[in-house]
Amino acid sequence: MFGSRRLAKRSIVGTRVAAKWQDGRYYAGVIKGVYAEETPFTDAVYTILFEDGYEKSTPSKSIVGPGFQPCSTCVLKKGQKAFLTLNGREISGTVINHATDMDEVLLNVQLVNGDEIDIIKRIDEVRLLKSRKSARLQDQDTDYSKMADLQLTEARKRTVSSGIDMPSKSVQHGYRTIHLADDTDGNTNGTVGSDESSEDVEMMDENIAALVLTSLSCSPQSPQFTAQDFRDFTRNGHLSSSVASSGFHSNQSEHSDPSPPTPSHLSESAPATTSAIQKKTMYQCTWPGCNKISATCEAIEKHVRDTHLGSDTENEEDFYYTEIEVNVDNVTRGFSDMCTSASSPPATGSAPATPSFVIPDHDYQKKEFRQVFASSVPSTSAFLGHTHAMPIPIKVSEIQRSLSWQNTHTYATSPSPPIRISNRPSPQERLQQHQAQSPKLHTGFPTSKSLSIHKKPRSEVRKCRKVYGMDNRDMWCTQCKWKKACTRFLD
DNA sequence: ATTGCCGGGTT
DNA sequence: AACCCGGCAAT
Incomplete structure (x- = not known):
């Protein structure tokens, strides 16, 4: 059952799983121990520690999670808590009906704005466990308020208006069924109920439609929605205030009978507001000769990773893009161009309007760049010229320290954000x-x-x-x- | 044999 | 924590 290499050494204990309770629903918990080993005739039985503290021995076939059953084989009962990705963010829902014959799971979900809607999903689009973020995003969601504050301290032409609802979703007030065929997250792999693996994707890069969608309905809770995005949207004005979301859980009632384990769910409530700002922060690739602009840092990272670095350079893409601010008008007009110009510089003309402020990144995941950078630090911004971009590294915590010898770039001391000419290390070449x-x-x-x-x-x-x-x-x-x-x- | 890295040390 | 390393598993 554990077909992976090395699993022999990895203890299964501690694995996050969803295990079936006697009510037939699955609840989140962790493997606490092996209750009975697998035999040729019987399944292994594990002791599951549910999130509410209950323990129960559960046969492996009643466990969903990495190394166990895929969620896709489950028959979900009414009232089952489930998670799904909607417009790039994870939301929780409650199963109303699961039509296995049609592979349709009807769920009731609550949107960010509080609306409840019913959604039909395929079983493989549904997870029984809340996704976790990838490590690099992990420490970011804790602090939206702080970041929001920072935005305010930055105090720019951002008039956060108080109460314009998110356009798209406000249309959907009430309780209705929609069929969301596309999720934009491509969450299709079978390891449902596990963790972020299927989640951790950019999805808005290539087309403006997704951008719009996101700006209308995203909140920084999904694994994809990074702090950058949050800023992005705060600044942009589409989403401004309290995005109080429980990264973890504050469990709460479902509209089904609560059963013994009271697993955690998302609770989300975040009245989104809009403001009348025309500034929008975009992310521009700073790879020499490439000026691709994307709407989210996810997207630009993906671009950098895919186009310039390599498929799995986890960290280094951070240094090949820069935050720029553009007028929304311009964005909408010229965006499609930008999005597709992966390698052809937009040159002077269509460049978005004056970039201005920039937000330093708060402690980002630790990275190892000393040597990488030590080996080459050209530092020119020549290739950035066309977009009037004020190039700054988006993530610099570590580098700032390790590169302090480098005087070609300047760091402003706080509260001003660090501004620095992007440098272009060469290890890429070798990486490539x-x-x-x-x-x-x-x-x-x-x-x-x-x-x-x-x-x-x-x-x-x-x-x-x-x-x-x-x-x-x-x-x-x-x-x-x-x-x-x-x-x-x-x- | 080499590589990746877990698990369990020591500082 | 940061750091080190024996030894296992995969190749």
Whole structure:
């Protein structure tokens, strides 16, 4: 059942799963221990510690999660709590009906704005466990308020109006059924109920429609919705105030009978407001010769990763894009162009309007860039010229320190954001060489490292040791140095 | 044999 | 924590 390599050594204990309770519904919990080993005749039985503290021994076939049953094989009972991705953000819902013959799960979900709607989903679009973020996003969602504050402190022409509802969803007030065929998240791989692996995707990059959708209805809770996005939208004005969302859980009533375990759910309530601002922050690729602009940092990261770096460079794409601010007008007009110009610079003309402020990133996930950058720091902004972009690194926490020797860029001290000329390290080249053979696995969004189940074949894996070689051990990420799981080339 | 990295040390 | 490393599993 645990077909993955190395699982032998990995304890299954602690695995997040959803386990069937006696009411026939699945509830989130973790494997606490092996209650009975698997035999040729019987399934293994595990002790599940449910999130509310209940424990129960459960046969593996009643467990959904990584290494266990896929959610797609489940028959969901009415009242089952489930999670799904809607317009790029995860929301929780309650199963109203599961028509297995038609592969339709009818769920009642609550939108950010509080509206309840019914949605039909395929079973493989539904998860029984709340997704987790990828590690790099993990520490970001904690602090929206802070970031919002920061926005305010930044105090720009952003008049946050008080009460314009989100246009799209406000149309949907009430209680109705919609069939959301596309989810834009491509969440289709079978490991439902596991974690972020299927979630961790950009989805808005390539088309404006998605952008609009998102700006209308997203809130920074989904795994895809990063802090950047939040800023993005705050600034943009589509989404401004309290996005009080429980990254974890504050459980609450469902409209079904509550059963023994009271698992956690999302509770979401975030009246979104709109303001009449025409500024919009976009993200522009700073790779030499490329000026692609995307609406979200996810998107631009994906672009950088896919186009310039390689499919699985986890961190380094951060340094190849920059935040720019544009007029919304311009955005909508010229956006389609920008989105598709992956490599042809838009040149001077269609450039968005004056970029202005920039927000420093708060402690981002730790990265290992000292050596990478030490090896080359050209620092020019020549290729940025056309867009009037004020190039800044989006994520600089670590680098700021390690690159302080580099005087070609200047850091403003707080509260001003660090502004710096982008530099263009060259290890990419080597990276590119090294990964030339690694096909992109963009099929199922294999972003997560948490699921050891679908790892790349070893031949495709890039690790510091492989990339930099034994003699450049000092260029390895710390984890590699310590013989721990590589953090630079997550797979 | 080499590589990735878990698990469990020590500082 | 940060760091180190024996040893297992995959290749």
